[in-house]
Amino acid sequence: MFKFRASFVLAALLYSAVSWAAEPAHKVHLLTENFPPYNMEKEGKNFGRDENIEGIATDIVREMFHRAGIEYTLTLRFPWERVYKQVLEKADVGVFVMSRSPEREELFQWVGPIGPDDWVFLARSDSPITLQSLDEAGRYKVGSYRGDVITEHLQKHAIEPITALRDQENAGKLMRGEIDLWATGDPAGRYLAALEGVHNLKTVSRFNRADLYLALNKDIDDAVVIQLQEALDAMREQGELEQYFNKYF
Structure with missing residues (x-):
């Protein structure tokens, strides 16, 4: 009886070890x-x-x-x-x-x-806009990326941006005058703009660091x-x- 129990226990341990080793x-x-x-x-x-x-x-x-x-x-x-x-x-x-x-x-x-990922406001290089505080951005048409944390941050400061499904779309919107400022990350924003063939942008202000x-x-x-x-x-x-x-x- 003892031998049977010992054999059973040993078999169970071996099965457990094999099963554990087989787990992905x-x-x-x-x-x-x-x-x-x-x-x-x-x-x-x-x-x-x-x-x-x-x-x-x-x-x-x-x-x-x-x-x-x-x-x-x-x-x-x-x-x-x-x-x-x-x-x-x-x-x-x-x-x-x-x-x-x-x-x-x-x-x-x-x-x-x-x-x-610094948070910045980008504008066309010929834009006269200057900002002394984040609140002042609310005077302008601001573009941002839908669902992004930057968009959420602006909304908490009572700034309701015009959002795009893809952040790079805001580069074209700036050039066409559809928005005055683009709230985006740096270096990501400049890299995205370059992919769209847009290079004549300037940083108006940096308003957060992430x-x-x-x-x-x-x-x-x-x-x-x-x-x-x-x-x-x-x-x-x-x-x-x-x-x-x-x-x-």
Whole structure:
């Protein structure tokens, strides 16, 4: 009887070990959007997967996951609001890059910072507009990106911007006189404008400073967050992050 029980226990332990070893590694499903130069589809399309996605943040995130030994999928989608909603609702999903604001702090787990994103008002180079405060921008027609944290910030200051589905559309709106100011990120705004063939812009003012992060669903395994943060910190200490920025500028 004892031999039978011992054999049974041994078999159960072996089965458990085999089953555990057979479990797939933790996989994170990453989402992003066209936000040059940080992340973008190589041909400018609004949908892309894996090797068809490039950019500063894309390269950094790939290396982070490689160093941490965590499997992932990578998909670029449109519009941003859809991407944002998926990360809020689905476990094992993350999005990059995202500004880390007080309103968003408790909604996600964060890895970063990956890069800077100053908030600026851009205008045509021949514009006479000057701003001494953020409130003064409310006197003008301001363009921004629908669903973006910059748009949310302006609305909290009683400024209702004219929003676009793609941030680069605001470059053309400026040149056509449809808006007076473009509230966007720097360096992203200037990079987007250049892609649209618009170069004669000037910075009227800088009204905030934000850092960009990888945001993960709040229910994701804490160990994943720790491993990714450690990988990013090591890259920063070794001076590798600057190399990724230099590649695109």
